[in-house]
Amino acid sequence: MTEYFIGVDLGGTNIKVGCFDQQMNLVAKTSVPTGADMGPEAVVERIVEAGNSLLKESSLKIDDLIAIGIGTPGPADYPKGIIIKSTNMPKFVNTPLRDMVASGLGNKPAILENDANVACWGEFAMGVGKEVTDMIFMTLGTGIGGGVVCNGELVRGVGGNAAELGHVIIYPGGRACNCGQRGCVEAYGSANSTAARATEAIQAGEDSSLKKILEKHREITCKDVFQHAENGDTLASEIVEGTAEALALMCVNMLHTTEPACVVFTGGMIAAGDALLTRIQRHFDQLIWILKKETVKICFATLGEDTGIIGAASLAQHAMQQGQI
Amino acid sequence: MTEYFIGVDLGGTNIKVGCFDQQMNLVAKTSVPTGADMGPEAVVERIVEAGNSLLKESSLKIDDLIAIGIGTPGPADYPKGIIIKSTNMPKFVNTPLRDMVASGLGNKPAILENDANVACWGEFAMGVGKEVTDMIFMTLGTGIGGGVVCNGELVRGVGGNAAELGHVIIYPGGRACNCGQRGCVEAYGSANSTAARATEAIQAGEDSSLKKILEKHREITCKDVFQHAENGDTLASEIVEGTAEALALMCVNMLHTTEPACVVFTGGMIAAGDALLTRIQRHFDQLIWILKKETVKICFATLGEDTGIIGAASLAQHAMQQGQI
Numbered sequence: 001m002t003e004y005f006i007g008v009d010l011g012g013t014n015i016k017v018g019c020f021d022q023q024m025n026l027v028a029k030t031s032v033p034t035g036a037d038m039g040p041e042a043v044v045e046r047i048v049e050a051g052n053s054l055l056k057e058s059s060l061k062i063d064d065l066i067a068i069g070i071g072t073p074g075p076a077d078y079p080k081g082i083i084i085k086s087t088n089m090p091k092f093v094n095t096p097l098r099d100m101v102a103s104g105l106g107n108k109p110a111i112l113e114n115d116a117n118v119a120c121w122g123e124f125a126m127g128v129g130k131e132v133t134d135m136i137f138m139t140l141g142t143g144i145g146g147g148v149v150c151n152g153e154l155v156r157g158v159g160g161n162a163a164e165l166g167h168v169i170i171y172p173g174g175r176a177c178n179c180g181q182r183g184c185v186e187a188y189g190s191a192n193s194t195a196a197r198a199t200e201a202i203q204a205g206e207d208s209s210l211k212k213i214l215e216k217h218r219e220i221t222c223k224d225v226f227q228h229a230e231n232g233d234t235l236a237s238e239i240v241e242g243t244a245e246a247l248a249l250m251c252v253n254m255l256h257t258t259e260p261a262c263v264v265f266t267g268g269m270i271a272a273g274d275a276l277l278t279r280i281q282r283h284f285d286q287l288i289w290i291l292k293k294e295t296v297k298i299c300f301a302t303l304g305e306d307t308g309i310i311g312a313a314s315l316a317q318h319a320m321q322q323g324q325i
Numbered sequence: 326m327t328e329y330f331i332g333v334d335l336g337g338t339n340i341k342v343g344c345f346d347q348q349m350n351l352v353a354k355t356s357v358p359t360g361a362d363m364g365p366e367a368v369v370e371r372i373v374e375a376g377n378s379l380l381k382e383s384s385l386k387i388d389d390l391i392a393i394g395i396g397t398p399g400p401a402d403y404p405k406g407i408i409i410k411s412t413n414m415p416k417f418v419n420t421p422l423r424d425m426v427a428s429g430l431g432n433k434p435a436i437l438e439n440d441a442n443v444a445c446w447g448e449f450a451m452g453v454g455k456e457v458t459d460m461i462f463m464t465l466g467t468g469i470g471g472g473v474v475c476n477g478e479l480v481r482g483v484g485g486n487a488a489e490l491g492h493v494i495i496y497p498g499g500r501a502c503n504c505g506q507r508g509c510v511e512a513y514g515s516a517n518s519t520a521a522r523a524t525e526a527i528q529a530g531e532d533s534s535l536k537k538i539l540e541k542h543r544e545i546t547c548k549d550v551f552q553h554a555e556n557g558d559t560l561a562s563e564i565v566e567g568t569a570e571a572l573a574l575m576c577v578n579m580l581h582t583t584e585p586a587c588v589v590f591t592g593g594m595i596a597a598g599d600a601l602l603t604r605i606q607r608h609f610d611q612l613i614w615i616l617k618k619e620t621v622k623i624c625f626a627t628l629g630e631d632t633g634i635i636g637a638a639s640l641a642q643h644a645m646q647q648g649q650i
Contacts, residue, residue: 075617134483148475148582155475157584158459161619162475164581169574169612172496180615181577249494252506256489257473257582259482287494290505292400294486 004060005316006051006105008070009115009308010097012036012088015043017050018309019058022066022317024126028054029309036089043089044097048104062106067325069111069316070101071118071308078160081112109325111316115308117154117163119301120147122311123264125318127303132261136254137301138165138247140269143178144186150258154315166190170249188246191222191269198225198239208235226272241279243269248283255288255296266301329385330641331376331430333395334440334633335422337361337413340368342375343634344383347391347642349451353379354634361414368414369422373429387431392645394436394637395426396443403485406437434650436641440633442479442488444626445472447636448589450643452628457586461579462626463490463572465594468503469511475583479640491515495574513571516547516594523550523564533560551597566604568594573608580613580621591626 002021009016011034018029030050035042047070055065076083081098083089102110113121120137129135129149137147146165148155155162166186167179174183175193187193199220202211209228214220228236251263269276280298288295303310319325327346334341336359343354355375360367372395380390401408406423408414423437438446445462454460454474462472471490473480480487491511492504499508500518512518524545527536534553539545553561576588594601606623613620628635644650 132483134480134487150473150475150480150583151478153476155459155583158457158586159584159619161617162459162582162584164584167581167614167616168578170494170497172570172574172612177614178616181612245497249497253493253578254582256492257487257579258475258480259484259487259489261483287497287506289492289502291492291503292486294484 002064003066004055004064005066005313006054006068007309007311007313007316008047008051008068008101009118009312010034010043010047010070010072011115012086015047015050016309017047017054018306018313019051019054019060020310020313024310024314024317026306026310027058029306030054034089036091039091040095040097040100044100044104047101051105065106065108067109067111067316067320068102068105069113069118069312069314069319070098071113071115071312072097073115074160076112076114076160078112078114078156081110109316109320111319111325113154113312113315114160116145117147117156118311118315119266119307120149120163120311121154121315121318122303122307123266123301124149125314126310127301127307128264128299129262134258134260136165136258136260136263138250138263138265139267140189140191140247140265141267142190142192144190148258149260165250168250168253170246170253185246185250189243189250191267194222194225194239194243194269195220197242198236201235201239206235209233210236222269223271226275230275240275241283244276244279245283247280248287251280251284251296251298252287255294260296262297262299264299264301266307270300327389328391329380329389330391330638331379331393332634332636332638332641333372333376333393333426334443334637335359335368335372335395335397336440337411340372340375341634342372342379343631343638344376344379344385345635345638349635349639349642351631351635352383354631355379359414361416364416365420365422365425369425369429372426376430390431390433392434392436392641392650393427393430394438394443394639394641394644395423396438396440396633396637397422398440401437401439401485403437403439403481406435434641434645436644436650438479438637438640439485441470442472442481443636443640444591444632445474445488445636446479446640446643447628447632448591448626449474450639451635452626452632453589453624454587459583459585461490461583461585461588463575463588463590464592465514465516465572465590466592467515467517469515473583474585490575493575493578495571495578510571510575514568514575516592519547519550519564519568519594520545522567523561526560526564531560534558535561547594548596551600555600565600566608569601569604570608572605573612576605576609576621576623577612580619585621587622587624589624589626591632595625
């Protein structure tokens with residue numbers, strides 16, 4: 001008998017739901033607005049409705065469904081399946097989301113996990129990390145999210161807060177981070193900080209072709225910085241080198257900590273492509289030790305927008321296999 | 326039937342061998358000179374002889390022995406049980422140590438592991454980490470060695486080189502490290518670097534009560550630095566603060582990476598006691614984020630000189646239980 005899994009990617013704006021077979025082939029998927037302002041019960045109803053209609057359109061019965069995986073931003077008590085609170089969904093307070101969803105989908109075993117961990121697991125199980133047992137995952141966006149896989153398992157840590165890789169301190173005493181620390185990698189290597197460092201430099205009087213962008217649009221984006229670097233602007237190039245060096249430092253430090261087979265970057269900034277990847281690689285080669293030949297594959301994620309639902313479904317399958325749910 | 330395990334701690338100077346029951350109670354132990362200059366066969370003979378005589382004096386037969394654990398410095402191919410080469414034992418080149426030892430001890434299942442990992446496992450399984458599933462371990466001596474336990478398993482990494490924690494870069498562009506990198510934690514937080522930073526400061530003309538020590542003994546030790554800091558010397562205090570800050574940075578960064586329940590320090594420098602521990606804790610409290618309440622227990626190892634043999638025996642038992650050997 002073929003077994004089926006449902007993966008849910010619950011974001012502040014949209015809920016994505018996918019149905020997968022046991023080889024993690026996508027059978028059907030859908031996306032609906034979250035409607036978070038209507039409160040948890042209404043959101044759960046949408047998830048359940050979406051799940052049931054995916055089963056129906058695939059001619060599956062509820063008993064073909066083996067398990068459900070749900071990815072969501074924290075803070076949450078993941079082992080208990082409870083969202084403690086949510087920036088994007090303020091009506092979610094101590095919401096037992098996992099069990100609410102499960103009870104609408106045949107009371108099947110379900111797992112709730114941090115969305116960065118879910119995306120990491122997706123790439124690990126079905127994407128660029130498919131052949132490895134140890135991997136580091138970093139999302140480069142507004143901030144920097146992380147995932148760590150060791151010995152074929154997600155590293156969740158003693159309180160479910162592991163892999164907050166954006167807040168590893170790489171420049172002690174450096175730029176202030178929103179988290180209250182100074183010198184976090186997020187304050188250098190994220191898309192937002194790349195744009196912010198360029199803006200600050202121009203406001204401090206440095207010359208750059210980005211100056212016109214700032215005057216015209218009142219803001220500079222990360223994409224602008226990479227584009228102007230590509231066009232030969234000196235300041236933009238320096239900023240981009242700083243971004244790449246910060247990320248390369250993380251690659252070196254992760255290599256010396258968990259020795260992953262690969263460090264996988266994802267998020268908006270990877271749109272910069274080789275301009276980013278080759279710079280990270282070059283800084284890595286300069287920073288890494290000469291004591292012994294050792295390296296790590298530095299690469300981009302490959303699953304794209306379905307990462308969340310694939311990761312959630314695949315994590316549910318893994319948790320079943322391991323007797324965790 | 327009671328099961329017994331032999332743990333071997335193979336160092337350049339001495340071989341320690343211990344026999345333990347299945348609760349890891351020490352049944353008998355011995356220590357013999359390594360005699361590394363006589364070559365691998367002679368060294369293995371000493372290990373085997375020691376193991377057999379421990380069994381004999383405990384009135385045990387070879388079939389009471391279940392498995393053997395061996396800890397040794399690298400570089401080695403641990404999964405294959407082969408020492409590739411050894412700084413302290415130059416005649417060991419591609420030596421299949423694990424199988425050589427096993428064949429002299431009833432061909433029992435055996436495991437070869439990095440000595441820092443073995444010590445880490447000892448503290449994890451039988452020492453200060455006994456009640457936890459996630460732990461970081463750092464030895465503060467000539468250099469800094471490390472161990473990482475996640476989800477109740479040692480993190481060995483894809484090539485057996487994980488947990489080289491001494492070479493995590495905490496101050497990019499900082500002091501040169503023997504490994505070829507700059508700014509490694511080992512270049513600030515080890516006993517040797519603590520002494521070296523004091524020596525360099527005095528040679529650069531800074532005033533300190535340590536100056537007389539340097540003139541008299543031609544060298545300053547880490548112990549001297551802590552002692553003079555205790556006596557109120559300004560330079561010595563600054564150096565010790567630098568050591569503690571480097572180690573605190575590691576605690577913060579490990580918390581954000583694997584979120585261990587505890588960071589356990591061991592090695593010669595922990596003789597400094599509370600003078601070290603309270604300083605690390607204070608720097609940690611200053612460095613850690615205010616985003617959410619989160620902490621990690623910072624503490625010293627408790628097993629003392631038997632860590633190596635306990636860790637090796639206990640790792641052998643664990644490997645058997647997990648079907649790894």
